[in-house]
Amino acid sequence: MERKKAIRKQVFCFRKEVPDAEILEKSRSITKKVIELQEWKDASCIFAYMDFNKEVMTGELIETAWKQGKQVAVPKVKGKKMTFHYITDFDQCETSNFGIAEPVDGLPEADTTDALIIVPGVAFDKDRHRIGYGGGYYDRFLSVHHELPTAAVAFSWQLLEEIPSEPTDIKPNYLITEHDIYRKEVEA
DSSP states (O other): OHHHHHHHHHHHHHHHTSOHHHHHHHHHHHHHHHTTSHHHHHOSEEEOOOOOSSSOOOHHHHHHHHHTTOEEEEEEEETTEEEEEEESSGGGEEEOTTSOEEEOTTOOBOOOSSEEEEEOOSEEOTTOOEEOSSSOHHHHHHHHSTTSOEEEEOOGGGBOSOOOOOTTOOOOSEEEOSSOEEEOOOOO
16 A cells, blocks of 8 residues: 555656657547547447546546447445436536536436446556546445446556556556557456
C-alpha cells in the first residue's frame, strides 16, 4: 500500500507539469485507438468516466459514442459504491464533492450487458496492472460486472516497469496509450 501511495504521488507531481495541449493531443490519439476496438464496435453502450485533473480526456470519446448511436453511462459514487447512469448530454452532470462531474440524481442506472467499460487509472504496467485513486471503486464494480470488456486508457508516461498488485485488483482487457495497445493474452 505504501508503494502504491508513493507511485500515486510521483505520477500526480509529474502530470501537473504536462501542458494542456499535450493532454488534448494525446487524448485524441488514444480515442482513435479505442473506437477502432472490436469491443467498441460491438457495444451498444459505453461506460466512460468523466475526466478530471489531466486524466486522458473522455469528452470526445463520449461524443463519438453518441454520434454512433450508442448509449453512454458515467459513474456516480455514493459511499463505497459506484454505479453508472445513462446520460444523453453533458448538462446532465454536476460537480461532485470530489470535484468530478457526475450524473445528476434521478437518471436511470445503466443495466446493459452489451457495453464496453473505459477505465481510468493513475499508473499501469505493460501487463495491465493498475493503480487507481485508492478507493477501490472500479475494482469492486468490475468484480461484479466481470463479463463486460474493459479498456483502460493512459498516457505513455503513466506506464511504469512494474505495478504492485493485490488479489482484489482487476486488470483491464486492454491498456491503450497514445503509442501502444496492450491486450489480455488469449487463454488456450
